[in-house]
Amino acid sequence: MAYAWRWFRSLVFVAQMYLTMAIMALYFTPLAAINRVWAFRGVHTYCRWVRWTASWMIGLRSEIRGDVPDGEVLIASKHQSFFDIIMIVSVVPRPKFIMKHSLKWAPILGWFALRIGCVPVDRGKKAKAVEQMVAGVRAGVETPGQLIIYPQGTRVAPGAKKPYKIGPAVLYGELSQDCVPAATNVGVFWPRTGIYRKPGLAVVEFLPPIKPGLSTEAFMETLETTIEAASDALMAEAGKL
Template sequence: MARHLMALFRSLLFNLLFYPGTLIHCVAVVAVSPIGEGPVQAVVHSWSRMHYWLVRRIVGIRFEWDGAIPPGPHLIAVKHESMVEAIDTLRFADTPVVVLKRELAYIPLFGWVTRRYGVIPVDREAGAKAMRELIALGKKAIADGRPVIIFPEGTRVPRGAQPPLRSGFAGLYRVLGLPVVPIALDSARVWPRGFVKHPGVIRFKVGETLPPGLKREEIEARVHEAINALNPPRNGEGDQPKPKA
């Protein structure tokens, strides 16, 4: 009981600090936006560092990495179990462009900030139109020398779930012609859905860099396996290794 109450208190304090801090950073982006992209990116990265500090010092979560992301332009495919990696991806690489749900890019103020920084918003229901937008923005990111981070399962999934990859991943991989760096993680062990977060360790495992030009079935199968390296299914639940058509 005492441990749960402490986790509840830490989670409450985290929210009381994180969300006002986020608002301050959003306002700062608006203020520096006329100056140029550099100051905007600096403020957004400061926000990510603030989040990392709160996760470590307030919630009590440590990160352990097995491997390192190589430098240069890559398509970085990340397992998605909690909010923590959705924000911490900004520290993964040099000024990455993140593929995210379209609705997140149109939240008042916050959504404008994400678009000003540079993201790829995807409307899952828009079909071919969404794919064209994803590809165009992905090409722009590469032209700007920025790596692209994608959560290839398309959404946050519970611990143990291994859904097939969304078709957008294969389309982006084919068009951009970039090597893929898959990243496995186990964040939902300490950061499950809901309000309470728990102290502990989140492990990240960087998989083998996969070359461009592989057939769709092969790249999807290898990325699926790599991002689930730390995430064994729960009694087979959610284990769907076949790529989505």
């Protein structure tokens, strides 16, 4: 009975989440078409709404730890579910993502993603994808902000292992900016698929930046070790490991 009740609450939460997205899009889209600032206000408002409603509708509280990046940086984040995207975007001033190319056609999300400066890439061809990332970043230089990339390339379930891709190292060398690793445990509570959401404390933690100048091998080793250790610690805190 308890599980059925939580599942029903999760269903109501998910339904209102997408309904609110549509309602907010009606308000923010005309404004964002005129001025890009409104696109950022729209995504910030929506993400903060989702975090707030999750806290009381399904008992999923959320917390940001560490120093929130606000300058020109590369953020390399562990990606476990849609909720870690929500949490990061809710606090980062001018977020923009390296995103899957097909998402540019997603209703509402795709348009706003392009409006805030996200870079779509074709992940099906590795070499071409890296070229597209670099070209996209160069083309978007006039739109300052925090470039967010997922080193494993996709959502990874808590405890699962998936290799880190070379893309972050290419961008790290190309941009010569600090890279801020980010760890999370959100997948413990908000799975990659399905309706059910668990109550608890979801955390995204921004870790100390990796300064420019490391070799590709040293950067990748530092990035993976840092993110995985911190994510494991957060998942253990949540009772997963």
